Amino acid sequence: MSKLVVRAFSLSLDGYGAALEQSLENPFGKGGMVLPQWAFPTRTFQKMFGKEDGETGVDEDFAARSFENIGAWILGRNMFGPVRGPWPDESWKGWWGDNPVYHTPVFILTHHARAPLVMQGGTTFHFVTDGFDAAYAQARETAGDDGVDIAGGASTVRQALVAGVVDELTLDIAPVLLGSGERIFDGVGSLGLEPVEVLHSPLATHIRYRRAS
8 A cells, every 4th residue: 555655845943834925936935945945956856957966965865765666746736836716728837847857647636627737757747626535545546556745735735634644754844934824734733643763954954754653
């Protein structure tokens, strides 16, 4: 059975996974780009842009792990793009260009139907209008024995935590305060997870949790 994981989820010290007012110019909201700064210099991230260099070390270890043994992904609509409401057309195809980083099926939560979008490199975006449970069921069936990763955003991660279906959670906590934004723990209650690894770099503290036995 596939595991449901949340990996490489950047968080501020005051618990925000994104700032407010997301837009094309501000994918993480105004001021929110400070959160994933730990990942940008890593070798894994640099390879996404066709570069062969990049830093190694703790941040690279956690960046690389986030793609290991993943057979399907779940994204909230805000993670797919800044478009709101009914799709005006099908011109928006995500933040990642013609060859997105996922290379497996991706299930996007939305209230507005759209035909599947086939991209280069094995990524197909499926738009799910029946809620988180439906997206999770489809992702598990697709992933088989591989894992399902929730890549964000905060609302989607929160739904999974409330449902109690997260097997592994890795938070990459940036040493910054946002003051406002999108939170992941509001209304969650007990996580049912235990910390099993804590490592840090100058840019982030990485904490990995897994389901308590």
